[in-house]
Amino acid sequence: MENSPAVIELRDARIMQDFHTVLQNVSLTVAKGEFAYLVGRTGSGKTSLLKTLYADLPLPEGMGTVVGYPLQKLAEAKVPYLRRKLGIVFQDFQLLYDRSVAQNLLFVLQATGWHDRAKMKQRVQDVLMRVGLSSVGTKMPHQLSGGEQQRVVIARALLNEPVLLLADEPTGNLDPDVTDGIMRLFLEINNAGTAVLMATHNYDLIHRYPKRVFRCANGQVAVINNEELRIKNWEG
Ligand SMILES: Nc1ncnc2c1ncn2[C@@H]1O[C@H](COP(=O)(O)OP(=O)(O)OP(=O)(O)O)[C@@H](O)[C@H]1O
Numbered sequence: 655m656e657n658s659p660a661v662i663e664l665r666d667a668r669i670m671q672d673f674h675t676v677l678q679n680v681s682l683t684v685a686k687g688e689f690a691y692l693v694g695r696t697g698s699g700k701t702s703l704l705k706t707l708y709a710d711l712p713l714p715e716g717m718g719t720v721v722g723y724p725l726q727k728l729a730e731a732k733v734p735y736l737r738r739k740l741g742i743v744f745q746d747f748q749l750l751y752d753r754s755v756a757q758n759l760l761f762v763l764q765a766t767g768w769h770d771r772a773k774m775k776q777r778v779q780d781v782l783m784r785v786g787l788s789s790v791g792t793k794m795p796h797q798l799s800g801g802e803q804q805r806v807v808i809a810r811a812l813l814n815e816p817v818l819l820l821a822d823e824p825t826g827n828l829d830p831d832v833t834d835g836i837m838r839l840f841l842e843i844n845n846a847g848t849a850v851l852m853a854t855h856n857y858d859l860i861h862r863y864p865k866r867v868f869r870c871a872n873g874q875v876a877v878i879n880n881e882e883l884r885i886k887n888w889e890g
Contacts, residue, residue: 781809
């Protein structure tokens with residue numbers, strides 16, 4: 655499985671919230687190094703699908719593999735190993751506001767098995783540099799703008815060199831020009847080899863940076879073709 659060209663593979667998967675089916679017969683593949691969007695109206699199931707991919711929701715039916723880990727028989731104890739190979743970026747930043755940016759990142763390194771203090775500090779510096787924020791380590795998150803906080807979240811997601819980034823409306827709370835900078839950062843990360851699956855409502859972004867688009871609608875997931883993408887009510 656480790657050598658599989660896919661970082662996400664779902665076959666006839668059912669996505670559920672509690673006892674309610676959100677999506678069914680979901681079959682999709684995201685290749686190593688691919689960039690793909692996930693779209694759909696509010697409540698159509700994008701977040702639920704992403705949560706299933708990082709094992710926050712169980713996979714009750716069908717088959718799924720994410721970065722080599724089979725979701726349908728993933729023991730609780732294996733979930734941290736899956737998460738270590740993933741980067742997860744949410745719309746609401748979910749930083750820890752009682753500690754500095756560097757401490758936020760060190761906290762994650764500690765929680766994922768790093769021990770060597772010097773290497774940890776170096777890694778923090780490396781990821782902050784990567785997102786264009788090399789001098790903010792000592793600042794508190796609330797001292798940063800929304801765009802900068804989102805960059806810190808992306809830095810945090812990069813700490814363990816993920817092969818896949820899952821992003822749930824990462825630009826949902828940001829101004830258009832800040833959104834563009836964040837999008838470019840995702841593209842840079844993708845160009846360096848990390849696959850990205852990004853849920854978004856941002857139609858402009860998809861037009862400006864065209865990639866494969868999966869749409870959640872009517873309890874199903876389908877790839878949207880270019881023709882459909884030109885139609886205005888593409889979320890429909
Ligand atoms: N914790 C939960 N418990 C039960 N049902 C939920 C829960 N979270 C979401 N749902 C339901 O699951 C369905 C899909 O929600 P989901 O959040 O996946 O949609 P979404 O496409 O991500 O929406 P949005 O664009 O608003 O983020 C909705 O009907 C929602 O009400």
